Amino acid sequence: MDDIVTLGFIATTLGATWRLAAPLVYASIGEVFSERAGVLNIGIEGVMLVGAFAGFATVFWTGSLALGLLMAVAGGALMGLLFGLFTITIKADQIVVGAAMNLLGLGLTAFLYRTYFVSTGRGVEIAPSLNLPGLSDLPFVGEAFFRHNILVYGTLLVVIAAVFILHRTSFGLTLRAVGEHPKAVDIAGRSVALYRYGAVLIGCSLAGLGGAYLTLGHSNQFVEGIASGRGFIALAVVVFARWSPIGAFFVSLLFGLFYALQLQLQAQPALHIPYQALQALPYVMTIAALILVRNRVDTPSMLGVPYRKG
Amino acid sequence: MNLTRRACLAGAAGLLLAGISASAMAQDGEFKMGLLVPGSVSEEGWNRIGYNALKGVEEQLGAKVSYVELQQNPASFEKAFRDYASQGFNVILGHGFEFQDAALTVAPEFPDTTFLISSSYIHEDNVIGLNTDTSQPFYLMGYIAAKMGKKAGLVGGMEIPPIQQAFEGFVNGAKGANPAFEVNQVYIGNFTDISAAKEAALGMIAQGADFVVPNASGATVGGYQAIAESGPDVKTFSIFSDFTEVAPKNILGLYVADYAQGVVRIVKGIMEGQRPESNVDFGLADADVMKFTLSDEAAHPVPEELRKEIEDVKAKIAAGEIVTRQK
Amino acid sequence: MANIDSERSPSAGSDILNGLGRAFTKTWQAVAMPAAAVLVSMGCGALLLALNGFNGWDIFTVMLSGVFQDTRSIAEVLLKATPLILIGVGLCVAFRCSIWNIGAEGQLYAGAVATTAVGIAFPGLTSWIYVPLVILAGALAGAAWAAIAGLLKIYFRASEIVTTIMLNYIAIIATSWLVTGPLKDAAAAYPQSARLLREAWMPKILPPTRLHIGILIAIALAIAAYIFLFRSSAGYAVRVVGISPHAARYAGMSVSRNILLAISISGAMAGLAGAFEIAGVTFRLYQNISPGYGFEGIAVALLANNNPVGAIFSGTLFAVLRSGSEIMQINAQVPQVLVSVIQGIVILSVVGFGVYRFRSARPSE
């Protein structure tokens, strides 16, 4: 083991951790907004795929990264609108509609990709790494923290913004109340439905951005099902993080770390663990966390329950 | 784009009739080939290779072609074979070892149809395995890596025979040049997660590998991105498709299995009534199929004296004097 | 409502008429709404095709004519319908108990693994014993895998939605390990298990097609599940727990025990689906034994309004779609993934039309 855990190894692993955690950070913080308002969206995998595709297609055709990110967010929001229409306005079961979102997201993106991109095989320009003069060249920390692109650094911005919005604005305060005691919000003269729409739209926009990270921030290609289950992992992250954006950030990093370690440790022939054991680790950890987080005071008490006035 | 789709539509209209009266179509003497792929042909990689083979047959032999993507679902293989066979398709290519069982089940019912199975060594009547022995070009890559580099890393998708074979060849090649040379392998566990392939490659490079070859079908491109981003000192080979655009400074050479040519050759034989007598194993000896070329554009191209050595090794492999993997 | 005021016992004749009327209304409700949902989704699918330059109508015609071309095609549809019906039926039971089992996919894998392990282990058994044995192994493994989520819910109040999703991944990864490791076919280089012993193969019922006895078992189990849910005491308790945990406690029913029962039944059905795929179709374990049957089963159950007998039809419908999508691709090069879109729209239309009237009150909150 001595020769495995070198400084370089740690630096690489940390860098990889952050990069692999980034899509989870976006998606899970988005889901924190949604769930804090009492809306459980199990369809974020589908929303991420829409974001990934919308971003990819836009950059493919226009070459503009900014426009691509914008369209990814818009695509996510559109899915959110659909989800909100069924769960908030029609008051259908959130699990059922979420399942439909996943199918739609997977099917639509794959269908459109096949129809318009199947024989192109061309990638797009991805967000370039921001090399911060001085910092990037530092040994160890340079590689771990200062050679990433804007979408990786964006995770910091998102977590700060999320904390700010949830805990420092009137909107965030009301949003948190909506998931806990919607009637109190209603009586205070605010529309529960409107806040839930707001939360779902934020949630899905961020999930769309998380998806776009995959096609525009890390690799430059769209592949069917590119989200590879990250949307579901994000759901687990939220529970693990006890519905806190900061928690979601760090739990995402933890999952990113598992992922990075899994890839790095395989390259160590000295270790004779089947790589599948490492792959399963995040999922096993999530179940363990659910057992440990037994005292669920943080669970929004109206999670999954449609609000009816009167 | 539009043209292709219109072409598809024309095909649809044509086959609309075929669907209703398949037997009638079969008798008009047109030669037809079907392809079964275990995933999406939209990915650069394994499935695309199969698709290109089909296209090759269409373009060079004028056959009527069709393909179906089966989402790696073994339960649907048998039906797909039968669908094609019963519609009078003359050749059906099951692109992957996993199609072998299903082909063996269906084949006896359709003795006039030839069932080709990629990545297989089977030979039972009308079921014929086709294999491109990727261990041979990978042997050369390993040999070069051991001569030019300090440490090598291989990024695989899932642990399946075509990839295992390739890696085995690479390791043997490296050992052949320098028994002490270290080669590490990582499997990302799927063929879709580009990000994982990229991070796996980055991880290996960070751990000192200066020679990295990704081989993960659709996710392969992630590996090349990682290599390109890690500077010109990291070397690689472009495999199956030409990835020079992604990492021009790093790619020392191209291994392109023109599987299509191999398949075209076999299918042409079948058209002419000559079904192969045994399973087919394409190797470096089949120059039309297996193209291994060195590039001059890389930042550190393969030096001249090594190139000569490689030619020598290549010849020995083709002649069967060097065994690149255990058979 | 007209006869609400008549306190006299109604005459026998009007009773029969009323009964017929009710039956008709019930049937109409049970059929009309899902039918409308399916039509809407087909329409959306055709529209999507048209918008992208395909001729939607022609393609559906190709699809349907291909699906019902001959005995073999129909047999193939039924072959695909088998796992969908089984899973859908199981999920009907779970959903009736308000248990959101999203983990049928993982339970299917668990069943497939167990069937394989048993099916290659005991040479010399006769089919009469071996076939039931492998099937049983699959069902038990599926039930056990699902029961984990049930127990976590009961003892730790862990949401079954999250745990079943996680268990899906674990089962799929474990399968990938097994076929490259302990269960790998020693005779071949491929990541697949050895072939099941002949005696463990499920009998075919319509040679030369490969339709096996599984479809009959699936239909029988659907009817059995219907009888269980709507005609048996235990099924009654499951439903009451699903609708109103308070009333269930009042009635002396154990909410925990019924949750465990319902999720285990749904797991057993998914496990059976896995067992049938191995012992009836592929005869080997592969890494990707299911193309998402477990998730599709959710739509099957919902479209059937959580009625197991309805799941026979909705499962078959989805199988037609699936078969048809392959034909669409072969003949018109329409991407198969369109099926997912149509399934998604089916679910949303079902919700939109309010067929999904089944209550979503969660127990034990």
Added chain:
Amino acid sequence: MGATPFLRMENIHKRFGPVIASAGVNLEVEEKEIHALLGENGAGKSVLMNILCGVLSPTEGQIVFKGSPLRLGSPREAIRHRIGMVHQHFMVVPNLTVAENYVLGHGSPLRVIRDMKQVSTRIRELSHRYGLDVRPDARIHDLSVGEQQRVEILKVLYHGVDLLILDEPTAVLTPQEADRLLALLRDLVADGKTVIFISHKLDEVMRVSDRVSVMRDGKVVFTTRTAETNPRELARMMVGRDVLMDLPRAQTSPGRVVLAVENLSCNNELGLPAVRGVSFEVRQGEIVGVAGVSGNGQSELALALVGLLPAASGSIRLNGEEICGLTSSEINHRPLSHIPEDRHKMGIVLPLPLTENVILQRYDQAPFSSRGMLRFGEITEHTRDLIRRFKVKASHPGEAIQNLSGGNQQKLVVARELARNPDFLLINQLTRGIDIGATELVMQEVLKQKEKGKAILLISTELEELFAICDRILVMFEGQFLGEVPPDRARLEEIGLLMAGNREEAQRLHNRAGAIEA
């Protein structure tokens, strides 16, 4: 009274489906008074006040506040007019801090909350001023119920109100806390505010209010200056209603003891003591009533008797057998029936047909079940039988019970429970929310059971119901029995006083009555 009173509610009607909650209420409140709204449970007090503060929209009617009509059904409108309400179920969000609750819903949604310190300071000031101990940084879910109420009251004051409505504020308080609260109300009026105070406790009303309105059956039946009335009159107004019927009652002499409860205590769902050491017996052929304002431990007593709530201590013997500690399933197999208080939550399963509601507890017993299967022939026959015997208006036994009116639902529940032929029958609210016809029928059926020698315990908040059929009435207050009274309408006031926890006054009244009789 001036030309335009401070608040006038005119002809307010409110229906929830078939249930009429307000039947043309008229109410006037003057400025700077404490106006008590008195009435039994279900008299329509809370509904009326929820209409006033915009949470519910009335079916009909109008409200004039400070001379201008109020736009109805909008909480914002009420807030804008400085009307604030302290709800019985607190409207504070448990996962937020006190201060966060105070800024909730106020100001622009996009506002950045920068001045939490300032908010806290103001809370502390107010808290000091009104003597309400509230910590701004505490999280609501860490606070006791009494503390939460202080938070709720101070929240309303924080936002500034002219009219403050309190819905049963003392229900959750200790007597000492209640005293402090009543004193606070006086201070508030001195501060220029107007208070509407919902209560059913006579002594509180007498102590604190300036005027009092009594509500009954969704109407205000009586308004007066508090100084001009007395508890007895109020009690009569509150419970007094036309005698529904004169049910012929057979005189039975109570037989052996069927249910014997000794020193039973149990906690409610929040873990607070709800039943505090009650002892009583129910004999064959008698109906024992339990009177009391709801929330005094009756629900918990009922649940504990049938094993749905664990007893903290004590013993319950049924026919001499200890059943305390048995599961509800085990108790279901004993000769005991239970008509629960909340039909919709517990007694029936709304989407299921009548047939499947009839077998709720006996789904696994003969004759409805045999070898694990339900016997629908038997069940339907039985259901038809019950429908016929109890005159349940339903089109057929397969109809979903949710399509039935409340009265018919209750008839079916009563029918189901009586058909189980129990030795002991526990009834919690026999006639709640049902019409007169159904009331009469179910009462007669219960009386028949008594004649058959059943032991019956009837818990009710409706005194008329208790008077109509009980042989003796136990009055429950704060988890204990304060006294036993015969079902004599002449002693109505005494019961009213006991229900309000005023044992001394009741005793005095009783003694005086006794003296007169003597």
